[in-house]
Amino acid sequence: MILIYLLKVSACTLIFFAAYQFLLARLTFFKLNRLYLLSALLFSFIIPALTIESKREVLINKQATNTEIAYSNQAGFEKDFELEHLENDSSINWNQALEYLYVTVLAALIIRTLAMIGFVKFSINKNSSSQQGKLILVRASSKIKNCSFLNKIIVDESLSNEEKDLVIRHESAHVNQVHAFDKLLVNFATNILWFNPIIYFWRNAIDHNHEFLADYETLKTADKKAYASLLLNLAMPSSSLATHSFSKLPLKKRIMMLYKEPNSNMKKLVYFSVIPLLAICLLAFVNHKEVIVTKNVIGEENSFTHVNVYKQNFFKTAIVLDPNAKPAFNETEVVLVLDAGHGGKDAASVALDGQREKDMNLRAVNILKEEATKRGIKIRLTRNSDEFVSLRDRLPVQAATAFISIHHNATPKNAPAAFGGIEVYVSKLNKNIKVAEELGAVILSNLKKAGGINVQDSLKNGNLLLLRESKTPAVLIELGNITDQKSLDFISQEINLRKISNLILDGFVTFSKRGC
Incomplete structure (x- = not known):
């Protein structure tokens, strides 16, 4: 974000100018002072723009998951729910407003x-x-x-x-x-x-x-x-x-x-004080990125290496687990946030048999929670009853491993028929889209084993607030089209919902063991 960068630049100018004012301004080495003022100003802009990468190699024994990340070009109908007197009034993006100012x-x-x-x-x-x-x-x-x-x-x-x-x-x-x-x-x-x-004092100093x-x-x-x-x-x-x-x-x-007498050359040693100042600014304001190199061993002979890049401060906990080491999974808390879409005054779509989407979403989330509890996965729900929760209040605040929002698709009146099966959405506008893609891809790979219902071949890109602004890896899953009779018949059966839930959880567990 540009404002964060500028604040870091300002902090650097404060440190460098304070050093100039207290140590160098009274010296008669005018050429050296000019060099300091210009170079320190440039360093103030360069340091916050630098990124230092640190690499960490992790060895994981597991079976290969061959899921190609691609996007469907088919139009989607899922939209954010907005009330004129609620969401529009409360969704002022202050960061964007400050940037415009x-x-x-x-x-x-x-x-x-x-x-x-x-x-x-x-x-x-x-x-x-x-x-x-x-x-x-x-x-x-x-x-x-x-x-x-x-x-x-x-x-x-x-x-x-x-x-x-x-x-x-x-x-x-x-x-x-x-x-x-x-x-x-x-x-x-x-x-x-x-x-x-500080920059105005700097200009006067020059x-x-x-x-x-x-x-x-x-x-x-x-x-x-x-x-x-x-x-x-x-x-x-x-x-x-x-x-x-x-x-x-x-x-x-x-x-x-x-009329001032020139300073002795020995006082030029003061300029070496710039070195620790430069080190302080580098340590405090340079960006850090962790590159996790995971080496996946398949069988006894074949292996491959791939590189995933994660921002260091994006996740509060990093989970890198060996599936064969059973205690490892229990030692690190894995948290899955589940969101039952819509709710309360936001009923969303209505199925062919009269069921409301908000109720079907909550039913599916409760089943998903039950299956996750059997596996020892900690679950947090954004709602557990028929209540309205604003979109921003659904976003995870506490540290979590992943965020999954459950919905059911529908074809609006006088609109082309929507896809009649399961779809997985991510948002390319999310700053950590690569991590969300991993989550979506591995879940989609498992859902293709469902049988009895169509599954979209590739991920779909959705400009949805929950996916766009989540700081936790987030996907939205359409469990089926409730205005398509075949799809509705399949997802109306609890046994099928439990099967789908376990396939989703299989993908989540695989994702959690891949360094996320």
Whole structure:
């Protein structure tokens, strides 16, 4: 998420700038300070974007499960249930709203920066009286004068020759040392981190550093007192963030640096303090990804290796089990969250025989729970009676191994006939779709053994809130089409529901033993 990344960048800027302010700002090593300010700013943006992978190999003895992950192109009819006065009012996505606000302000600031650059260029051209190469003389009435802009030096034509000479020397240092690049870089960084107060102090620090560098270069061939006097005489508020003004208020720091004795070279050792700061930021803000390499041994001769990538913090518990080691399964708690779709005022569809889908979903979940309890699998239900539970309240909050939502499909009036059997949905919009695909694929592979009812050959992609926003691996299973007589007859029999339930559980157990 972009906002999390930007918060990490802001935290890095805080650490690096605090080090600069307390350790480096008073030193006279202006070139090193410039290098620090620029490189630390870049590191602040780079570190949170880095990802470190750690590999872990797990050996598992088990039979091969050959399930190809594919998606059906057939349209689905399952939709999220929304009440105008309930879901629409309570489903404000604050993260998305904040992102829109951030992007809006960012766009406005970038436009402002570009407009400011354009205005400075226009104002210089408008007030220009003569130009010789990089040097542009402007009229005394010009608001933009005695400064440098990109690779141009702008000087007030009314100044004396001695004053012009000092201004030109100072501004030439800005141009020759390409300070305009630093200024553009930090201004755009300020636009990106507009909400972070530290970046404005950082921008000021870079401006001050530029002036120290230009002053130092000028004093190599100029009288210190005459130069300081001119700084005071020409002092004026800065009118633009796009230019380097010869003398802008406040001047206290510049005057102090003019008369300060250079620091001894031994003090350069202070810059080595950057190394532990860099290590702290790397440890705290770099992203971590765990790569689990599972080596599956089939029989005594054949083996294959596949790689699954999981985010380190996605699951609170990682289950990697050897099916042949019976105590291992009991030592790690396996939790399955079951959701009976719809409920309460949301009756959903009605079957050909008058049964309501919400009741059929709850019946199927209760049977699934009974079969899971026999196996020692811990079950949590999103509802255990005929009650309405909002979609967001159904999402698992506590750590769980998997989340399965049970539904029954139906063909709406005047719509093409829906699939007349079992379907398994996942959402490609979920950030951890690969893990959900594993769960869906292994369950679908087992359901194909049901017999007596059609089973969709491949997974289906559904843009459903439960699948899209679940942080637990989630699938939605349509147990059959209740407006298809053959399908309804099959799933109306309890023996068939128990058979389907055990096939689902077989897939779940296989999934839980694969490192999830």
